[in-house]
Each structure stands twice: as structure tokens, then as C-alpha cells.
Amino acid sequence: MAADYAKILEGITPKRMVLADGDVVMRAGERVSAIFAVENGHVALSRHGSVVHVADPGTLFGESGLFSETNPVDAVARGPAVVSAYPQEHVLLFLRAHPEINMAFSAYLARRLNAARARIELAKxxxxxxxxxxxxxxxxxxxxxxxxxxxxxxxxxxxxxxxxxxxxxxxxxxxxxxxxxxxxxxxxxxxxxx
Amino acid sequence: MAADYAKILEGITPKRMVLADGDVVMRAGERVSAIFAVENGHVALSRHGSVVHVADPGTLFGESGLFSETNPVDAVARGPAVVSAYPQEHVLLFLRAHPEINMAFSAYLARRLNAARARIELAKxxxxxxxxxxxxxxxxxxxxxxxxxxxxxxxxxxxxxxxxxxxxxxxxxxxxxxxxxxxxxxxxxxxxxx
DNA sequence: CGATATCTATGATCGCGGTCACAGAAGAGA
DNA sequence: TCTCTTCTGTGACCGCGATCATAGATATCG
Missing domain, CATH: 1.10.10.10 (Winged helix-like DNA-binding domain superfamily/Winged helix DNA-binding domain)
Structure with a gap:
């Protein structure tokens, strides 16, 4: 899948995770270990029990945790899903070493921010x-x-x-x-x- | 104002814009010229006629346009407002030249993404x-x-x-x-x- | 300072959408 | 195959909050 984050992470080897419905990818409060890409299925991110975002195939999640010590949200598979886990430290080192990739990552975040904002206005x-x-x-x-x-x-x-x-x-x-x-x-x- | 993007843009001299209600900051489809910070008032960003985001004082807007050729959205002042325009090319050069600042910018975007998602949670x-x-x-x-x-x-x-x-x-x-x-x-x- | 606009506040009414109830269709698993 | 669950779909009822109306309190500005 030619996801729009492909170039950003192509230099890093992910750990593949095959999930069943309800499987927990990460829990709020835990130490951040990785950033995740949804290969297949859907992953629900929730905070205090209510869904904040549903990560679709071809998108990343856990991006915001990349810069903090602990996860801000729970991530649970909605139905069977496959995700790739990119270790946080590798990603940070990689971004620091490749300014152009870093720019691409910023661009990706900016796009996601736009999408989230569109959702907020939709809710209003x-x-x-x-x-x-x-x-x-x-x-x-x-x-x-x-x-x-x-x-x-x-x-x-x-x-x-x-x-x-x-x-x-x-x-x-x-x-x-x-x-x-x-x-x-x-x-x-x-x-x-x- | 000690906005949390202060360190990111402190090396760049902005152009100050004083706006009246309804004044257009940028139009969708135009070439991107700058990234903007709201000093005062509010700026509505809309796409296809529907409001996608309202930028509050102390926040940036046009972050996503930073990485594309043309603006994706219209930006119009809601009531009198003051915004600072940071020229796109200067910002890009600056980010490319300072990897750590670039990381800080990514972190800023990630924080905004978190805030946006928390707002989504609240709205539901x-x-x-x-x-x-x-x-x-x-x-x-x-x-x-x-x-x-x-x-x-x-x-x-x-x-x-x-x-x-x-x-x-x-x-x-x-x-x-x-x-x-x-x-x-x-x-x-x-x-x-x- | 007085005039005007905005903000804060409360009451009455009504319609949208939540809740409850029920059911056929489709999918999963044995 | 049959069973069980989930998804899709519709109807009836009613409560919450939008809307309309009104007004005092504050803020703004010439």
C-alpha cells in the first residue's frame, strides 16, 4: 500500500502485529514504545472510555505520543486488524538524521491536524x-x-x-x-x- | 504572548497584518505565501464554503499550506483581528537548517493534534x-x-x-x-x- | 458622560433526535 | 446445515435543548 507516510518510515523495520477484535495495542499512561501504522482493519483510539479517533488503513496512530513519555490514549482493534509498530527511538533517531524526512513527517502531521479540525467543525x-x-x-x-x-x-x-x-x-x-x-x-x- | 510555537518562529521576522471583519487573509487555490499566527481576534478557515476551523489567538494557521504549492482553504477574519505572516520560504529554509527546531515543530503539530482529538471527544x-x-x-x-x-x-x-x-x-x-x-x-x- | 452594542440570564414553546422495541438480513462458527 | 451474533432498518414515544421572546448588566465608544 502506497500510504502517504511511506517515505517517512521506509528506512525503519517495523514489528508486525496481527490483532483480533478487541485486542489492545497500547494503553493510556504506559511508556511510549512505538508509532503504529494500520495495514488492515481499524483501530479505535479512546480517552476516558470514549472514542477520540478511528485510525483507518493507510494511516498512522500514536504520532502524538512520539514526543511524550507516555501514551495519551488507549488503542484497541475494531475487528481483526494488522498494524506495524515502528520503535519510537528508531523513528526519532531517523528523523533527526534526515531533515527532509522530518519535513515530510511535519507535513503528514499537518494533514492529520486538518482532518481532525474538519471533524470538529462537523460535530458542531x-x-x-x-x-x-x-x-x-x-x-x-x-x-x-x-x-x-x-x-x-x-x-x-x-x-x-x-x-x-x-x-x-x-x-x-x-x-x-x-x-x-x-x-x-x-x-x-x-x-x-x- | 508566550505562545508554545514561540521558539519555532523566533528567528523569523513576520509581517504584521491588521484586519477588519471579513478581510481575506488568503484564498484557496492561491500560491502559498506564508504561515500565520493569530495575535488577536479570530480567523475562520473554510473549504468549499463550510468552516473547517476557527483559529484562536495564540495559535498558528496555514501550517498545512506550508508544505504544498497552493492554499487548501480560504482564511477570513471574523471580526477585527491581528495576524503575523511568516513567509513560507523563510520558514522552510529555517526548518531545514535547524533539525532540532524542525523536531519542535513536529512536536507542536502533534500537540495540536492531541488537543483537536480531545475536542472531538468532548463533542461526542x-x-x-x-x-x-x-x-x-x-x-x-x-x-x-x-x-x-x-x-x-x-x-x-x-x-x-x-x-x-x-x-x-x-x-x-x-x-x-x-x-x-x-x-x-x-x-x-x-x-x-x- | 450618555448612547449603543454585546453579554449574561431566564421563561415558554416546540421539534429533533435519543431511547425503547422489534425484526429481517447478513455474516461467523460449529 | 443450523445457530448465534452483528448489522441494518423502521416505528412510537418523549425529553432535552433549539428557538423565540424579553430584559437587566457590562462593555465600548464618541
């Missing part, structure tokens, strides 16, 4: 419909068919809705002709945007 | 009371008196509530004996937490 939208449309738009459903990679009920929780409200809103959007569905997880927002 | 809490208590706790109101630095109505919007609901929730917490107030902006959470 009032009304289930606005949030669902915003989510689908961010996912690219306005440019053509997209296929979401996780259960709709998880998405509902991610955008701060119950699954019931989410399903009802999807139906309403379809009835309005704004949204088309293909199977259970295929979506296409058509309608007078842009 | 259900119920006005839970969100208000979470906000006050994050602000340190469980450790003693704190004084918030912005109008309560703005805080209400930040945590996804109307100001009316926010005021009512504060009152309810005071009635319950969980919260004490000192003047309009002083708060202290007492009660069996921890």
Missing part, C-alpha cells in the same frame, strides 16, 4: 442531516460513488448520532433525491452542489 | 451537562478556581451548545452544588470527582 453542525451530508462530502461522495469501509453503525457513532437516527437520515436523503445508495455501503451524493 | 458526549463539566474539567476547574478568557456565549458555541442552554446548565450545576462561580467568568468544580 446542528441537525442530523447537516452532519450526515458533511460526512459524506468529506468522504468524497459528492464526486462519485464511494464505498465506506466500516459498519454504518460505527460511522453513526463517529459523527455523534445513534444508528437509528443515522439510518433515518439516510432514508430521508434518499427520499429527497439528494443521495443514492448502492448496496449497503455505497453512497453517492447527487444534488445541486457545485 | 451526549447531554449539555456532560459537555459543560468536561469543558470545565479540561480547563482545570476541578483543581481550583479558573477564569475563562472569552465570553461565555463563545464557549457555548465551541462546545456545541446555544448560549441559553449553556447558561441554564451552569445554573443547574450551581443548584446541584457541583459548581461554584465567582463573578461572571470564574468557575470552580467541587464535588466528588476524581
Amino acid at each position: 453542525l446542528k441537525g442530523a442531516e447537516a452532519r450526515v451530508v458533511a460526512f459524506l462530502t468529506q468522504a468524497g461522495a459528492a464526486q462519485g460513488w464511494i464505498k465506506v469501509g466500516q459498519p454504518l453503525s460505527h460511522i453513526a457513532a463517529d459523527i455523534g448520532l445513534t444508528h437509528e437516527a443515522f439510518y433515518r437520515t439516510l432514508r430521508k436523503l434518499v427520499d429527497k433525491g439528494v443521495l443514492e445508495r448502492n448496496g449497503r455501503r455505497g453512497f453517492w451524493l447527487r444534488g445541486g452542489n457545485e | 458526549l451526549k447531554g449539555a451537562e456532560a459537555r459543560v463539566v468536561a469543558f470545565l474539567t479540561q480547563a482545570g476547574a476541578a483543581q481550583g478556581w479558573i477564569k475563562v478568557g472569552q465570553p461565555l456565549s463563545h464557549i457555548a458555541a465551541d462546545i456545541g451548545l446555544t448560549h441559553e442552554a449553556f447558561y441554564r446548565t451552569l445554573r443547574k450545576l450551581v443548584d446541584k452544588g457541583v459548581l461554584e462561580r465567582n463573578g461572571r467568568r470564574g468557575f470552580w468544580l467541587r464535588g466528588g470527582n476524581e
